[in-house]
Amino acid sequence: MEQISILEGRHKQVFEKKTGGEQVEISCDTSSLSGSVSQRACVFCGSRVVLYPVADALHLVHGPIGCAAYTWDIRGAVSSGPELHRLSFSTDLQEMDVIYGGEKKLYHSLIELIEQYKPKAAFIYSTCIVGLIGDDIEAVCRKVAKETGIPVLPVHSEGFKGTKKDGYKAACHALMQLIGTGSTENISKYSINILGEFNLAGEAWIIRKYYEKMGIEVVSTLTGDGRIDAVRRAHGASLNVVQCSGSMTWLAKEMEQKYGIPYIRVSYFGIEDMSKSLYDVAKHFPERPDIMEAAKQVVSEEVKELYPSLQKFKKALTGKKAAIYVGGAFKTFSLIKALRSIGMSVVLAGSQTGNKDDYARLKEMCDEGTVIVDDSNPVELSKFILEKEADLLIGGVKERPIAFKLGIGFCDHNHERKIPLAGFVGMYNFALEVYQSVMSPVWQFAPRKGVKI
Amino acid sequence: MLLRHTSKEVKEREGLTINPAKTCQPIGAMYAALGIHGCLPHSHGSQGCCSYHRSTLTRHYKEPVMAATSSFTEGASVFGGQANLLAAIDTIFSVYEPDIIAVHSTCLSETIGDDLQQITRKAKDDGKIPEGKRVIFASTPSFIGSHVTGYANMVTGIAQQFAVSTGVKKNQINIIAGWMEPSDMREIKRLAKELGVNIVLFPDTSDVLDAPQTGKHEFYPKGGTTIPELESIGDSLHTIALGSISAEPAAIALEKKCKVPFETLEVPIGLTATDRFIMSLSEIGGVTVPDEITADRGRLVDVIADMEQYLYGKRVALFGDPDQLVPLTEFLLDLNMKPVQIVSGTPGQRFEKTMRDILDARSPETKFKNGIGADMFLLHQWMKNEPVDLLIGNTYGKYMARDEDVPFIRFGFPILDRIGHSYFPNVGYSGGLRLVEKILTALLDRQDRDALEEKFELVM
Numbered sequence: 001m002e003q004i005s006i007l008e009g010r011h012k013q014v015f016e017k018k019t020g021g022e023q024v025e026i027s028c029d030t031s032s033l034s035g036s037v038s039q040r041a042c043v044f045c046g047s048r049v050v051l052y053p054v055a056d057a058l059h060l061v062h063g064p065i066g067c068a069a070y071t072w073d074i075r076g077a078v079s080s081g082p083e084l085h086r087l088s089f090s091t092d093l094q095e096m097d098v099i100y101g102g103e104k105k106l107y108h109s110l111i112e113l114i115e116q117y118k119p120k121a122a123f124i125y126s127t128c129i130v131g132l133i134g135d136d137i138e139a140v141c142r143k144v145a146k147e148t149g150i151p152v153l154p155v156h157s158e159g160f161k162g163t164k165k166d167g168y169k170a171a172c173h174a175l176m177q178l179i180g181t182g183s184t185e186n187i188s189k190y191s192i193n194i195l196g197e198f199n200l201a202g203e204a205w206i207i208r209k210y211y212e213k214m215g216i217e218v219v220s221t222l223t224g225d226g227r228i229d230a231v232r233r234a235h236g237a238s239l240n241v242v243q244c245s246g247s248m249t250w251l252a253k254e255m256e257q258k259y260g261i262p263y264i265r266v267s268y269f270g271i272e273d274m275s276k277s278l279y280d281v282a283k284h285f286p287e288r289p290d291i292m293e294a295a296k297q298v299v300s301e302e303v304k305e306l307y308p309s310l311q312k313f314k315k316a317l318t319g320k321k322a323a324i325y326v327g328g329a330f331k332t333f334s335l336i337k338a339l340r341s342i343g344m345s346v347v348l349a350g351s352q353t354g355n356k357d358d359y360a361r362l363k364e365m366c367d368e369g370t371v372i373v374d375d376s377n378p379v380e381l382s383k384f385i386l387e388k389e390a391d392l393l394i395g396g397v398k399e400r401p402i403a404f405k406l407g408i409g410f411c412d413h414n415h416e417r418k419i420p421l422a423g424f425v426g427m428y429n430f431a432l433e434v435y436q437s438v439m440s441p442v443w444q445f446a447p448r449k450g451v452k453i
Numbered sequence: 454m455l456l457r458h459t460s461k462e463v464k465e466r467e468g469l470t471i472n473p474a475k476t477c478q479p480i481g482a483m484y485a486a487l488g489i490h491g492c493l494p495h496s497h498g499s500q501g502c503c504s505y506h507r508s509t510l511t512r513h514y515k516e517p518v519m520a521a522t523s524s525f526t527e528g529a530s531v532f533g534g535q536a537n538l539l540a541a542i543d544t545i546f547s548v549y550e551p552d553i554i555a556v557h558s559t560c561l562s563e564t565i566g567d568d569l570q571q572i573t574r575k576a577k578d579d580g581k582i583p584e585g586k587r588v589i590f591a592s593t594p595s596f597i598g599s600h601v602t603g604y605a606n607m608v609t610g611i612a613q614q615f616a617v618s619t620g621v622k623k624n625q626i627n628i629i630a631g632w633m634e635p636s637d638m639r640e641i642k643r644l645a646k647e648l649g650v651n652i653v654l655f656p657d658t659s660d661v662l663d664a665p666q667t668g669k670h671e672f673y674p675k676g677g678t679t680i681p682e683l684e685s686i687g688d689s690l691h692t693i694a695l696g697s698i699s700a701e702p703a704a705i706a707l708e709k710k711c712k713v714p715f716e717t718l719e720v721p722i723g724l725t726a727t728d729r730f731i732m733s734l735s736e737i738g739g740v741t742v743p744d745e746i747t748a749d750r751g752r753l754v755d756v757i758a759d760m761e762q763y764l765y766g767k768r769v770a771l772f773g774d775p776d777q778l779v780p781l782t783e784f785l786l787d788l789n790m791k792p793v794q795i796v797s798g799t800p801g802q803r804f805e806k807t808m809r810d811i812l813d814a815r816s817p818e819t820k821f822k823n824g825i826g827a828d829m830f831l832l833h834q835w836m837k838n839e840p841v842d843l844l845i846g847n848t849y850g851k852y853m854a855r856d857e858d859v860p861f862i863r864f865g866f867p868i869l870d871r872i873g874h875s876y877f878p879n880v881g882y883s884g885g886l887r888l889v890e891k892i893l894t895a896l897l898d899r900q901d902r903d904a905l906e907e908k909f910e911l912v913m
Contacts, residue, residue: 033544038503042500067505088470098564112467131530378519378672401516406669
C-alpha cells in the first residue's frame with residue numbers, strides 16, 4: 001500500500017491481496033472516523049430503507065423536517081397497489097417542541113393521519129432529537145393503537161445510536177411485532193418468505209415469478225411491494241430466503257428462534273447466484289423432486305435465452321477492469337461473479353457495512369492485487385480507481401459523478417437503479433448497462449483517468 | 454393517481470407536515486460553504502445528515518459534493534461533541550487539506566448544547582488549525598427555519614468571520630448572493646463585468662458545482678470566493694444583498710462589523726427585479742448602463758410583447774423558497790399572468806409582508822401561505838379546489854402536475870429529474886428570457902396536445 005496514501009486510522013480497513021503479504025484481518029463494523037468524508041448514512045436511514053416499501057402502512061417521521069424531506073420517495077421501491085409510502089409525513093418538530101416535548105404533536109398527527117388514510121398499520125420513526133428530548137413514543141404508540149385499533153409501531157432509529165445496520169435491526173424489530181398476528185390458514189407446506197428484497201424497479205416481482213413457477217407459494221416479501229396483512233402471516237412459511245443479508249439476517253434468526261423457520265442466504269444477481277437461489281430453495285423440499293425439476297426447467301429456459309445475448313457484451317468488455325463500492329458485502333460477491341461472466345475482472349471491492357466473515361470470504365474470492373476496503377471515502381476511491389486503472393465503478397448516488405469526472409463508466413447498483421438488475425433478465429440488464437457506460441462514445445471526447453488528451 | 458391521498462377539503466392540521474415545501478437548515482449551510490474556494494463543509498452531527506445532504510446536492514447538480522462529518526455516536530451525544538469535532542478538525546487538515554473548514558451544527562449537536570464558537574476557539578488554542586488555515590462556523594439547528602435560513606446563517610458566518618476592515622477602502626462592491634444556482638452566480642458576475650463594476654461575489658458556487666469533465670476528481674474545484682477576497686469585503690464601498698431572507702442577514706452583520714453600508718434587493722429574476730438590480734449596481738458603481746445590457750432588456754420586452762396573447766390571464770400555482778418566489782411572482786404579474794396560489798415552507802413574516810405589497814394592488818385574490826402548514830399537500834388541495842393552468846416549483850411538483858394534468862415548470866431546489874439549472878441562469882434579462890421560453894413552451898405544448906384537429910395551428 002506504499003503508493004496509495006490512506007487516511008490515518010484507516011489502515012485496518014483497507015487491504016490489498018498479495019501473496020506473501022501480511023495477512024491482517026480487516027477491521028469493520030465500526031463507526032466512521034470523525035472528520036472523514038464517509039459515504040455512509042445513519043441508523044434512521046437503515047430503518048427507513050427496510051420499512052419504506054410497505055405500501056399500505058403509514059410512515060411518520062417524528063423529528064425536524066430534514067429526515068422526512070431527504071427520504072421522500074427517493075427509492076424506486078414500486079408497489080402494485082397502494083402508494084401511501086410515497087408520501088412524506090413529518091411532525092416537523094420546532095424549537096418549542098424540542099423544549100416542551102413532541103409527544104402531543106405526535107399523538108395528534110397520528111390520529112389525523114390514521115383517520116384520513118385508514119392505513120393497515122403505522123410506523124413511527126424516531127430521529128436523533130427524539131432520542132434526546134425523551135419523548136415516550138412507545139406510550140404514544142400504545143395509546144393510538146388502542147384508540148384506532150391498528151398496530152402503531154415505534155421504530156427506534158435515532159440517527160446517532162449506531163450505524164445503518166442498527167437501523168436495519170430496529171426496522172426488523174418493528175416487523176417482528178407484526179409477524180405472527182395473522183392467520184396462517186391455507187398456507188402451503190411448500191412456501192417461503194422472500195426477505196431483504198425491496199422491489200426496486202420491480203425486482204421482487206421477477207423473483208416471485210420464478211418461485212411460483214417452481215410450485216412454491218410466496219407468503220410475503222419483506223418488504224418489497226409489501227403489505228401489512230402479508231407480513232402478519234409470514235410466520236406460516238416453511239422457509240425464509242434471505243437476500244441483502246445485512247438488512248434481514250437478524251429477522252430471519254428471530255423467526256427461526258420464535259417460529260422454527262429455517263433460513264438460507266441467497267443472491268439474485270448474476271446467472272450463477274440466481275440459479276443457486278432457486279436450487280437451494282428446491283433442495284429444502286427433498287420430498288418433492290418435482291420442485292427441483294421445475295427449478296431446473298426455469299434455469300434452463302432462462303439461461304438458454306440469456307447466455308447467447310450476453311456474448312456481444314462479453315466480447316467488448318473482456319479485459320476491462322471494475323471497481324465495486326456498494327452497501328452490503330453480500331452483493332459484492334455476486335457482482336464479482338457476474339462481472340467475471342462478462343469478461344471483466346475486479347480490481348477494487350468494498351462495502352459500507354460488511355462484517356468480518358464477509359471480508360474473509362471477499363479476500364478468498366478476489367484476484368491477486370485486488371484492493372479490499374471497508375467504509376471508504378471519495379479520496380481513497382479515486383486514488384484506487386486511478387492506480388488500478390479501473391474502467392468501471394459500481395456504486396451509488398454519491399459515487400456516480402466521481403466516476404464520470406475520472407472518465408470511467410458507472411453502474412448504479414444501489415437504490416437509484418432504474419431497471420431491474422436481479423434475476424436472469426436482470427443479468428442481461430446489468431451487462432447492457434455496463435456495456436453502454438464503459439463503451440460509451442463520450443469517453444472519446446474526455447480526458448480519461450487524469451490523462452490529458 | 455399517485456396523490457389520490459390528497460383530499461379536496463382543507464382542514465386545519467395540528468402541526469403535521471405532509472409533503473414539505475422545505476427541508477432543514479444544515480443543507481443550506483453546506484451549499485453556501487461550497488461557494489468558498491478550498492472549503493470543506495463539515496456537518497457536526499450524525500453521519501446520516503451529512504450523507505443525506507451530499508446525496509441531495511449530488512442529485513440536484515450531478516456533481517461530486519464533498520463534506521465531512523463528526524460521526525456522532527451515543528457517547529458523543531451524552532458527553533458532548535467537542536472531542537468529535539476536535540478530532541475531526543485534526544483529521545480533515547491532515548488528510549483532506551482544505552484551506553477552510555466550514556462547520557455547521559445540526560439538531561443533535563445543538564440540543565446537547567455544543568457551542569461551535571467555543572470549540573473552534575479551543576481548536577485554535579490547541580494548535581489544531583495550521584498556519585494560514587481557517588475554521589468558520591454557523592449555527593443551523595434543523596428545528597428552526599429551513600434550508601434557506603441555514604444558507605443565510607452560513608453566509609452570515611462567512612461575512613462575520615472573514616471580513617477585516619483595514620481602514621483603507623477598496624474600490625469594490627460586495628454582492629451577497631442569496632440562494633441561487635451556479636449559473637445565476639456566473640450571470641451576476643458577467644453583468645457586473647459588462648457594467649464595468651468591480652465586485653466581490655460571495656458565496657459563489659460557479660466552477661464548483663458546474664465543473665467540467667477533466668479526467669480528474671478535483672476535491673476542491675477551481676471556483677468559489679477566495680480567502681483574500683473574503684477578507685477584503687470589510688473594505689468595500691457598499692454591499693448589495695440579493696434576497697431579504699437568504700442574503701440580507703450577512704449584509705447586516707457586515708455593516709455592524711465593518712460599517713459597510715448595504716441595500717437589499719430581490720434576487721434579479723424577471724424584468725422588474727433585474728431593472729432594479731442593474732440600476733442599483735450602476736448607481737453605486739457610478740457607471741452608465743452599456744448598450745449591450747439595454748439591448749438584452751429590449752429583447753426580453755420584445756418577446757413578451759410578441760407572445761402576450763398566450764400569457765394573458767393564465768393561472769399559475771407556485772411553491773419554493775421566498776427569495777425566488779417574490780421576484781417570480783412579480784415577473785408573472787408583469788407577464789400579465791395570474792399567480793393565484795403560492796406556498797413556501799420557509800417561515801418568517803417578511804415574506805408575507807412583501808407578498809402583500811406586491812399582490813394587494815395587482816392580484817388581491819391570490820392565496821399564499823408560508824411557514825408551518827404551508828406544504829405541498831396544502832397547495833395540492835388549493836389546486837383541486839381552484840384549478841390552475843401552470844405549476845412552477847421543484848421536482849416534487851411533478852406528482853401534483855401529473856395528478857391534476859397541469860403543465861409544469863421545474864424551478865427551485867431540488868431539481869432531481871432534469872438538467873439545465875446549473876448551466877442556464879434564471880437571473881438577469883437572459884434568465885428572464887429563459888423563463889418566458891419555458892413558460893411558453895409548457896403552455897403551447899399543452900395547447901397543441903389538447904387542440905381539436907381543425908384547430909391544430911401551425912403558426913402560433
